[in-house]
Amino acid sequence: MTSTEHATPLWEVFIRPRNGLHHRHVGSLHAADSALALQAARDVYTRRGEGNSIWVVRSSEIAASDPSFAEPMFEPADDKIYRHPTFYDIPDEVGHM
Amino acid sequence: MYSQGLIGADSSTTESEEFLALFQARIDREEKIEPNDPMPEGYRRTLVRQIGQHAHSEIVGMLPEGNWITRAPSLRRKIALLAKVQDEGGHGLYLYSAAETLGVSREQMTAELLSGKAKYSSIFNYPTLTWADIGAIGWLVDGAAIMNQIPLCRCSYGPYARAMIRVCKEESFHQRQGYEIMMALARGSDEQKEMAQDALNRWWWPSLMMFGPHDSESAHGEQSMAWKIKRFSNDELRQKFITATVPQAEFIGLTVPDPELKWNEETKLYDHGEIDWAEFKAVVSGNGMMNRDRIRDRTKAHDDGAWVREAALAHAAKRAARQPIPQEAAE
Numbered sequence: 099m100t101s102t103e104h105a106t107p108l109w110e111v112f113i114r115p116r117n118g119l120h121h122r123h124v125g126s127l128h129a130a131d132s133a134l135a136l137q138a139a140r141d142v143y144t145r146r147g148e149g150n151s152i153w154v155v156r157s158s159e160i161a162a163s164d165p166s167f168a169e170p171m172f173e174p175a176d177d178k179i180y181r182h183p184t185f186y187d188i189p190d191e192v193g194h195m
Numbered sequence: 196m197y198s199q200g201l202i203g204a205d206s207s208t209t210e211s212e213e214f215l216a217l218f219q220a221r222i223d224r225e226e227k228i229e230p231n232d233p234m235p236e237g238y239r240r241t242l243v244r245q246i247g248q249h250a251h252s253e254i255v256g257m258l259p260e261g262n263w264i265t266r267a268p269s270l271r272r273k274i275a276l277l278a279k280v281q282d283e284g285g286h287g288l289y290l291y292s293a294a295e296t297l298g299v300s301r302e303q304m305t306a307e308l309l310s311g312k313a314k315y316s317s318i319f320n321y322p323t324l325t326w327a328d329i330g331a332i333g334w335l336v337d338g339a340a341i342m343n344q345i346p347l348c349r350c351s352y353g354p355y356a357r358a359m360i361r362v363c364k365e366e367s368f369h370q371r372q373g374y375e376i377m378m379a380l381a382r383g384s385d386e387q388k389e390m391a392q393d394a395l396n397r398w399w400w401p402s403l404m405m406f407g408p409h410d411s412e413s414a415h416g417e418q419s420m421a422w423k424i425k426r427f428s429n430d431e432l433r434q435k436f437i438t439a440t441v442p443q444a445e446f447i448g449l450t451v452p453d454p455e456l457k458w459n460e461e462t463k464l465y466d467h468g469e470i471d472w473a474e475f476k477a478v479v480s481g482n483g484m485m486n487r488d489r490i491r492d493r494t495k496a497h498d499d500g501a502w503v504r505e506a507a508l509a510h511a512a513k514r515a516a517r518q519p520i521p522q523e524a525a526e
Contacts, residue, residue, distance in 0.1 A: 104508055105300060105301075105302055106301075106504060106507075106508065108295070125289055125292050125357075125358070125361075126292045126295070127288060127292065128301055129507075130504070130507035130508045130510065130511040131507070131510070131511035131514065131515075134507055134511075141281075141285075142285050142288050142289075145278075145281070145282070145285065145365075146365070162231070164231070165229065165231045165232050165233075166233065
């Protein structure tokens with residue numbers, strides 16, 4: 099490898115297994131541009147009918163929440179039990195609601 | 196396809212007792228560790244090394260089998276072998292991606308493989324002399340790899356575990372196609388049967404070495420077990436492999452080349468003869484039959500591909516400069 103070689107950008111790959119489902123993150127790969135990334139994603143991640151649609155997105159374009167702030171970020175949801183249906187008492191006679 | 200006991204890892208770490216205890220508690224609760232989570236430096240280093248070695252093994256592992264693609268005895272065998280070798284390339288790429296989440300670059304890993312600094316599984320430093328070797332590799336080498344890799348699907352590091360789940364799903368075809376090749380030869384003419392037996396004789400011991408040194412000699416095994424990177428020791432996995440494989444050899448009328456091999460009614464496992472660890476050490480340290488050829492061939496492939504990488508990057512840069520980023524609708 100020559101020292102002048104530039105790093106090939108990293109892409110995240112999302113695949114939809116079939117219509118009706120979300121695209122799901124399956125992994126990443128290196129490619130110079132979106133066309134090559136799609137082609138490589140097809141070869142690397144769909145050799146056995148894993149899906150019918152691929153998204154690729156530059157890894158550097160993804161904004162992510164900071165794991166060290168996971169507690170303040172997600173914990174407030176834990177004590178809001180009134181957001182769940184089981185918080186409310188409904189007599190059995192009413193039937194399924 | 197092939198992991199082996201980790202070669203030369205340094206799992207030492209310098210964080211505070213409190214930090215390490217908190218991390219260990221997460222591991223003990225079977226929580227998965229994800230890329231940006233706080234982790235001990237030793238944990239990170241061990242994983243970079245192990246996943247890197249694993250990825251390199253997949254990539255170098257394409258060479259001994261690639262050697263027979265043009266000479267496969269039928270179209271059926273050829274398409275299967277092509278698909279298998281392509282899978283190995285894919286496995287290498289999943290694993291490189293998993294290692295990259297730990298902050299090491301692909302360029303750095305490639306440079307370390309080509310310079311000889313990074314290791315790969317010693318099994319690929321043996322030559323593939325006959326077509327039967329392709330059968331033996333699929334059956335024994337992929338078989339040993341599966342034993343190693345199934346527990347890795349539960350590894351504490353999320354990206355590694357996820358990569359291993361994909362790999363394991365694809366690996367079973369590899370072992371079956373290898374065994375089928377051996378079975379066809381073992382049921383063929385005397386010469387073909389002899390060829391199958393010869394391949395088993397040459398690949399049996401190196402396959403057992405794939406599990407790495409004895410537990411008593413494995414310096415970093417305990418820390419890796421505590422961190423739940425490893426779930427079973429080298430010797431446990433080796434025993435499981437032998438016990439699964441011996442009846443398969445008997446079924447097709449081949450003889451495992453170990454005169455000391457004996458069924459142990461108490462342990463329900465096979466006792467086996469001693470492995471030639473001097474040979475293992477020689478191969479790991481670069482003096483196997485094919486070490487130099489493998490690195491020479493990888494280096495040539497990498498150098499020959501340089502203009503393609505450069506051209507693709509130049510083309511992408513030119514297009515990016517010419518127009519605003521093309522937006523493709525996400526459908």
